[in-house]
Amino acid sequence: MLDLVWLIPLFPAIGFLINGLLGKRLGKGAVSVVGPSAIGLSFLTAVLIFFELIGRTPAERIFEKEIFAWVVSGSFKTVIGYQIDPLSMVMALVVTGVSFLIHIYSVGYMHDDPGFTRYFTYLNLFVFMMLNLVLANNFLLMFVGWEGVGLCSYLLIGFWYEKDSASNAGKKAFVVNRVGDFGFLLGIFLLFVHFGTLDFTDLFGALQKNPQMISVETATAITILLFVGACGKSAQLPLYVWLPDAMEGPTPVSSLIHAATMVTAGVYMVARCNVLYTLAPLSMAVVATVGVATAIFAASIGFCQNDIKKVLAYSTISQLGYMFVGVGVGAFSAGIFHLMTHAFFKGLLFLGAGSIMHALSGELDMRKMGGLRKKTPVTFWTFFFATLAIAGIPPFSGFFSKDEILWQAFSSPHGHFLLWLVGAVAAGMTAFYMFRAVFMTFWGECRADEEVKHHIHESPRIMTIPLTILMVLSIIGGWVGIPHVLGGGNHFHEFLAPVVGGAEPGKAHAGISLLAQAWASSGEGAGHSAALEILLMVVSVAIALIGIGIAYLFYVKRPELPARLAERRRGLYRLVLNKYYVDEIYQVLFVDSLKRLGTGLWRGFDEFVIDGTVNGIAYFLGWISSVLRRVQTGLVQNYAFSILAGGVVLAVYYLLRSLF
Amino acid sequence: MTIPEVPPVLYLVLSGILFTIGVIGALTRRNALVVFMCIELMLNAVNLTFITFSRFLQSLDGVLFAFFVMAVAAAEAAVGLAIFVLVYRSRGTINVDEVNLLKW
Numbered sequence: 001m002l003d004l005v006w007l008i009p010l011f012p013a014i015g016f017l018i019n020g021l022l023g024k025r026l027g028k029g030a031v032s033v034v035g036p037s038a039i040g041l042s043f044l045t046a047v048l049i050f051f052e053l054i055g056r057t058p059a060e061r062i063f064e065k066e067i068f069a070w071v072v073s074g075s076f077k078t079v080i081g082y083q084i085d086p087l088s089m090v091m092a093l094v095v096t097g098v099s100f101l102i103h104i105y106s107v108g109y110m111h112d113d114p115g116f117t118r119y120f121t122y123l124n125l126f127v128f129m130m131l132n133l134v135l136a137n138n139f140l141l142m143f144v145g146w147e148g149v150g151l152c153s154y155l156l157i158g159f160w161y162e163k164d165s166a167s168n169a170g171k172k173a174f175v176v177n178r179v180g181d182f183g184f185l186l187g188i189f190l191l192f193v194h195f196g197t198l199d200f201t202d203l204f205g206a207l208q209k210n211p212q213m214i215s216v217e218t219a220t221a222i223t224i225l226l227f228v229g230a231c232g233k234s235a236q237l238p239l240y241v242w243l244p245d246a247m248e249g250p251t252p253v254s255s256l257i258h259a260a261t262m263v264t265a266g267v268y269m270v271a272r273c274n275v276l277y278t279l280a281p282l283s284m285a286v287v288a289t290v291g292v293a294t295a296i297f298a299a300s301i302g303f304c305q306n307d308i309k310k311v312l313a314y315s316t317i318s319q320l321g322y323m324f325v326g327v328g329v330g331a332f333s334a335g336i337f338h339l340m341t342h343a344f345f346k347g348l349l350f351l352g353a354g355s356i357m358h359a360l361s362g363e364l365d366m367r368k369m370g371g372l373r374k375k376t377p378v379t380f381w382t383f384f385f386a387t388l389a390i391a392g393i394p395p396f397s398g399f400f401s402k403d404e405i406l407w408q409a410f411s412s413p414h415g416h417f418l419l420w421l422v423g424a425v426a427a428g429m430t431a432f433y434m435f436r437a438v439f440m441t442f443w444g445e446c447r448a449d450e451e452v453k454h455h456i457h458e459s460p461r462i463m464t465i466p467l468t469i470l471m472v473l474s475i476i477g478g479w480v481g482i483p484h485v486l487g488g489g490n491h492f493h494e495f496l497a498p499v500v501g502g503a504e505p506g507k508a509h510a511g512i513s514l515l516a517q518a519w520a521s522s523g524e525g526a527g528h529s530a531a532l533e534i535l536l537m538v539v540s541v542a543i544a545l546i547g548i549g550i551a552y553l554f555y556v557k558r559p560e561l562p563a564r565l566a567e568r569r570r571g572l573y574r575l576v577l578n579k580y581y582v583d584e585i586y587q588v589l590f591v592d593s594l595k596r597l598g599t600g601l602w603r604g605f606d607e608f609v610i611d612g613t614v615n616g617i618a619y620f621l622g623w624i625s626s627v628l629r630r631v632q633t634g635l636v637q638n639y640a641f642s643i644l645a646g647g648v649v650l651a652v653y654y655l656l657r658s659l660f
Numbered sequence: 661m662t663i664p665e666v667p668p669v670l671y672l673v674l675s676g677i678l679f680t681i682g683v684i685g686a687l688t689r690r691n692a693l694v695v696f697m698c699i700e701l702m703l704n705a706v707n708l709t710f711i712t713f714s715r716f717l718q719s720l721d722g723v724l725f726a727f728f729v730m731a732v733a734a735a736e737a738a739v740g741l742a743i744f745v746l747v748y749r750s751r752g753t754i755n756v757d758e759v760n761l762l763k764w
Contacts, residue, residue: 634761635760637686637756641687644683
């Protein structure tokens, strides 16, 4: 079964080809079967492979399948090859599973869109690329997937390309990602220079055996560069600006690409390179700091957004920040754990937002919503549970993953009290703005227009069933990683341990053994740390409850309070409402100045120097020939005369030479 | 009486005179046929030089070359005259002054 790993990306590729080449001719019905079932088949394959994988002993849970040699040049060799290990298995399951549900949902959501076929073509291509990214067994194939999902993201953000804002948002996403990809590529080049291979097993295996292979400085440079790539793809400071704009795309796309899967690629990549990162403590600190700064920064912007999808977008950025805190403090499995639970509840939140839009004829502004609790019960309950999950209320999935990260941020040797504090505060903020969204949307009076009010209806079954499944996952998804102090086994961490550290302490090098110690202290370790862990858990739950309470006070009990507060702190309110003016600052600093530079080069260098040189040479030659062409009289006898004259001159010359 | 041997220099002088007449004719005359005949004259002047040197150097090389020149001249005459016929048909003249499209 493991041999069939290539089937996982193959099905979406086939779906892409069928939909792309024949979709128009086959019609909507066929497309809406082919698109989801391609993903369904690859999910099925992934599940079967997963069961075979857990049947093996942990040490044997790595499997590579080379399809064919791709680039062979001198000592450089790269294959198209897929790797199954616990990490890529988790990613493949999350990607195919969530994609499958979102594909089904899309059939209902996009039903009346004229671009139905194009939509599923792109979506299948996206899943294919994403699976290449997570299943690749070397950096180059991973990079192909990395760029491929970027392309699909661009295509799907600008899906309604007649809309100016949509096509601009697509371009913005592409360009900002380019900045990150540049760093990622440089990181890959550096890796190749130092190791001569890009294969994960070869590279990390060699490094694990002999950590002195590269200096700390080199490891730091490589990991920082790779992290720049992760920042672009996973929307971290300072490259997060594209993600809120990406909400221009269809809502299931926001759910799939810009919440559940693609944006988590950066976290996956850092976790994949955990061996490298543990060698570079500075990079780890950078990752964790950027992560926690992004978490609180984006959460604060989420306070004042009125567009429900924008709230979710900033929330995604903030949650991605958490994941980077997790991987940045060395708790790679905690980061991946949060990635998984986040895929469930954030995917669900976006799909819920889509369902709300569906009910309200495309309305996005939460100020024009309200009172939907009764009218769209399924959407309400699923959205509500997802919000509880993201707010970190036990026993929902988000609680376990977020708390694991916060605990690691506090206790890990790479961690720091401040990381925990900021993270916990951001968790409270998350609870606040998410419940703000829930209260504004589902509680109170309906503020929609009369016309819209009449049409409010629950979404069709094809949309509510995926919502329900994701809701179940959002509730129980965290139970695979219940920490030891709460009596769980933390199976998720154990499953990932062979890949992301926690290796046998005897053989491990410094970084890994530090990690192992951290795990030991967090796991079966001393009693006082268990008590501390529970204390921190209680604190973070309390903070979340405070956030929910404030949201309840502001948006249900005393709805006039927010306006009064905004009035009192007008400057601050405007600053946050305008997203700290980051877009405007970037516009001035980068876009405008680059435009000026470009215009200068165009006018000064291109038009003046290059065109001037080329045209100057042409004019000069033209002038010379306008003089010289007078010689061509067209009279044969003139030519004959010049031949004669030439002959005479030569004859005279030789005569004179022989005489003297 | 025996006819005295003609000194070779006279042959060469004759050849020179013929060649010069040919050159002047080719450069100055306007009728293509006349120009053509002048060119033949130049060729024959050269032939005469070949024969002269062949005789005085007791070598057949010059004779050989003279035959070559004659053969080429005959072929050239065939082609040249055909061209003149065609030029005359299309332009109504074979005056080389008026056939002057080959210019800037």
